[in-house]
Amino acid sequence: MTQPVDEVVNEIAQYLGGKEKEVKGELDRYIKLGVPLAEAKRSVLKKLFPYQSLRDLEPDASGVDLLCRIISVSGQSDNQFHGILGDQTATRPFLADHDFSLILGRAVFIHNASTTEWQGEPKVLLGPDTRVLDASTNPANRRKEHKVEDLKGGLRDVAVKGRVLSLEEREITAQGETKKIYKGVLADPTGKIRFTAWHDFSLHQGENVRITGGYVKAWKSLPSLNFDRQATVEVLPDGELPPAEQLSRDRKVPISDLYRLGGITGVVVEGTLLDIRRSGLIFRCPQCRRFLQEGTCRVHGSVQGTPDLRIKGVMDDGTGALAVVLGREITEKVLGLTLDQCIEKTDGGESPDVIAEALSNRLLLRPIRIHGTVTSDEFGPMIVGTGAEVIELGVRKEMARLLEEMNAA
Amino acid sequence: MRLRERAWRLFASEYNAATHTWSEGGERSPMYVVTPLGALVNRLFFVGVLTEAEALGGGSMQRARVSDPTDTWVIYAGQYQPIPAQTLASLKPPALIAVVGKVHVYSPEEGVVYPSVRPEIVREVGPELRDYWILEASGETLKRAEATSEALKMSPPEAPKLAALGYDEQLSKGVVMALNEYGQVDVDPYAGMVKDVLRWALSTPTKEGAEVEGDEGQALEIIRSLDEGNGAPWDGVVAEAAKHKMDEEHIEVVVSALLAKGILYEPTLGYLRVSE
Numbered sequence: 301m302t303q304p305v306d307e308v309v310n311e312i313a314q315y316l317g318g319k320e321k322e323v324k325g326e327l328d329r330y331i332k333l334g335v336p337l338a339e340a341k342r343s344v345l346k347k348l349f350p351y352q353s354l355r356d357l358e359p360d361a362s363g364v365d366l367l368c369r370i371i372s373v374s375g376q377s378d379n380q381f382h383g384i385l386g387d388q389t390a391t392r393p394f395l396a397d398h399d400f401s402l403i404l405g406r407a408v409f410i411h412n413a414s415t416t417e418w419q420g421e422p423k424v425l426l427g428p429d430t431r432v433l434d435a436s437t438n439p440a441n442r443r444k445e446h447k448v449e450d451l452k453g454g455l456r457d458v459a460v461k462g463r464v465l466s467l468e469e470r471e472i473t474a475q476g477e478t479k480k481i482y483k484g485v486l487a488d489p490t491g492k493i494r495f496t497a498w499h500d501f502s503l504h505q506g507e508n509v510r511i512t513g514g515y516v517k518a519w520k521s522l523p524s525l526n527f528d529r530q531a532t533v534e535v536l537p538d539g540e541l542p543p544a545e546q547l548s549r550d551r552k553v554p555i556s557d558l559y560r561l562g563g564i565t566g567v568v569v570e571g572t573l574l575d576i577r578r579s580g581l582i583f584r585c586p587q588c589r590r591f592l593q594e595g596t597c598r599v600h601g602s603v604q605g606t607p608d609l610r611i612k613g614v615m616d617d618g619t620g621a622l623a624v625v626l627g628r629e630i631t632e633k634v635l636g637l638t639l640d641q642c643i644e645k646t647d648g649g650e651s652p653d654v655i656a657e658a659l660s661n662r663l664l665l666r667p668i669r670i671h672g673t674v675t676s677d678e679f680g681p682m683i684v685g686t687g688a689e690v691i692e693l694g695v696r697k698e699m700a701r702l703l704e705e706m707n708a709a
Numbered sequence: 710m711r712l713r714e715r716a717w718r719l720f721a722s723e724y725n726a727a728t729h730t731w732s733e734g735g736e737r738s739p740m741y742v743v744t745p746l747g748a749l750v751n752r753l754f755f756v757g758v759l760t761e762a763e764a765l766g767g768g769s770m771q772r773a774r775v776s777d778p779t780d781t782w783v784i785y786a787g788q789y790q791p792i793p794a795q796t797l798a799s800l801k802p803p804a805l806i807a808v809v810g811k812v813h814v815y816s817p818e819e820g821v822v823y824p825s826v827r828p829e830i831v832r833e834v835g836p837e838l839r840d841y842w843i844l845e846a847s848g849e850t851l852k853r854a855e856a857t858s859e860a861l862k863m864s865p866p867e868a869p870k871l872a873a874l875g876y877d878e879q880l881s882k883g884v885v886m887a888l889n890e891y892g893q894v895d896v897d898p899y900a901g902m903v904k905d906v907l908r909w910a911l912s913t914p915t916k917e918g919a920e921v922e923g924d925e926g927q928a929l930e931i932i933r934s935l936d937e938g939n940g941a942p943w944d945g946v947v948a949e950a951a952k953h954k955m956d957e958e959h960i961e962v963v964v965s966a967l968l969a970k971g972i973l974y975e976p977t978l979g980y981l982r983v984s985e
Contacts, residue, residue: 554877555715556715556877556878556879557877559712559878572716572754574716574754574809574830575830614713616715616716616754617845618715618716618717618718618754618845618849619715619877620715620877621712621713621714621715621716636975636976645979658975661965661968662975664830664832665807665809665830665832665834665838666838667838667841679712680712680713691841695837695840695841695843695844696840696911698844699840699843699844699847699907699910699911700907700911702844702847702848702851702907703904703907703908703911706851706900706903706904706907707904
């Protein structure tokens with residue numbers, strides 16, 4: 301849905317304080333040549349409005365016009381907003397005296413701002429006479445609602461609808477203040493994504509919400525949705541989305557898909573464990589939790605390690621190889637022993653091979669099913685398991701079914 | 710850093726029918742065997758019956774023959790595969806084994822290619838794992854046959870078009886390569902082969918029907934006799950086995966096999982019990 305031309309003309313005229321005819325004339329020229337309206341709007345504004353580059357700004361100036369992007373924005377008390385503006389030449393801090401609906405990542409025309417000096421550089425002030433006009437050239441994108449599976453790292457100003465599957469409150473310290481943030485998982489029928497709400501939106505577990513103005517960051521290809529004070533959260537009726545029980549089911553994917561997807565929250569993979577190494581009773585650096593090789597941490601040198609149990613290996617389903625990491629809880633279940641019992645059995649960790657061998661005997665070449673979250677780096681995809689089970693090998697039924705299918709074809 | 714190669718599931722007859730190999734070029738790039746159905750194989754996984762193992766050339770190399778329901782795999786374990794070589798030497802045919810390995814070809818003259826396997830892992834396994842592998846290999850073989858049929862409909866066959874139909878990138882590339890190398894590939898015999906394998910597998914006895922003899926039977930007797938309710942302790946079993954002329958290494962191998970087949974299990978680490 302794009303804005304009708306008259307609306308655009310009015311918007312610009314208001315912004316300019318007149319010049320309707322000129323604006324309409326210019327716009328028409330672009331549109332006749334087939335330029336999309338949003339692009340035409342931007343070009344006309346640029347043409348009719350000489351704006352300064354941020355680098356050339358002087359302090360204590362008035363009547364300043366700018367074309368720039370909102371690099372960061374955060375709220376303060378008294379409903380003032382501050383943040384950073386950026387264009388191709390420089391970045392500058394700004395202070396806005398009221399809510400201009402500034403959205404992170406959005407490009408804007410700023411008309412009639414002023415500047416002051418702050419810490420040796422010009423700071424832009426958006427005051428009561430300042431006008432801000434949206435300059436993004438993709439209005440369609442702005443209105444588009446993303447599906448969870450479309451959310452990839454780097455996306456800004458996203459709108460997404462989902463159910464809050466889990467939610468927890470965390471306290472963080474930023475700029476000397478403690479602040480409550482909220483982390484959880486959001487899901488729709490296409491998938492799940494971890495989120496962090498940097499502002500209290502009174503979210504509740506189990507609720508359906510539409511979030512607008514969020515942005516997506518990725519770590520090791522695993523996307524996570526972030527939204528702060530600048531975003532809006534709308535609660536939707538329960539019927540908008542399938543129930544939590546359905547949405548929280550982990551999706552089964554072949555390993556070859558994981559190469560393509562990179563990172564994914566809440567997935568289940570089936571395959572055969574073809575390699576197990578550096579597993580069983582291991583020791584970790586007490587400072588950074590890294591795996592110790594012969595009592596030495598890669599970063600902290602020779603240290604007294606803390607014991608832990610893990611299974612680290614490679615799983616393969618014929619379509620690809622996936623690195624697997626299973627933590628203490630799962631390892632204890634597989635062994636039928638607790639960490640303390642393992643320490644005893646290995647003379648306080650002197651001969652850990654016993655445990656590693658037991659794991660090898662029990663799991664190597666076994667078909668298993670792992671639930672967890674996948675991330676990717678230069679070594680390929682890796683799953684950190686939240687649950688693992690040996691696949692029940694009652695395959696005769698499956699074989700019979702396959703044969704039937706073939707005969708029918 | 711190279712990503713780890715996937716372990717293709719395929720039947721011996723498809724592998725042995727390959728007469729082409731491919732490599733990206735350059736010293737470090739891996740070699741792939743190109744099968745008629747488009748598998749670009751560097752690593753593979755199969756389950757079959759070890760029928761023969763012999764030491765070659767002064768004992769450093771083991772050559773073994775492993776039979777799956779379609780044809781025979783030939784394995785060579787040399788000085789760089791010491792653990793699999795040892796396992797092959799110690800197993801007594803016929804033994805059901807699983808093999809994970811890398812491709813190898815022997816090409817005595819231009820155009821003549823004998824594919825074989827260099828094992829990375831060799832383990833004795835039970836019939837359930839063979840069944841699971843047959844199901845996997847059947848499914849994967851059918852997928853390759855389907856992809857080849859689709860590619861044959863295209864002129865010319867193109868990898869992106871196959872990928873658009875849902876086949877993974879590597880397979881799509883392999884199928885196009887296979888058609889270029891092999892020309893027209895007849896897909897029907899492979900489908901027929903899979904049907905035969907499935908029928909055969911469905912007709913074999915399940916676990917309950919299996920019998921245990923020889924050293925394995927002896928081991929089970931020892932374990933039953935030493936089990937006082939919590940399982941038989943390993944060291945007790947080893948000591949008792951020595952009295953029956955089975956040395957420590959041998960009884961370990963026997964017990965491992967029984968564990969793998971599910972006939973024995975460990976109620977707690979280091980204790981053995983017979984499954985009822």
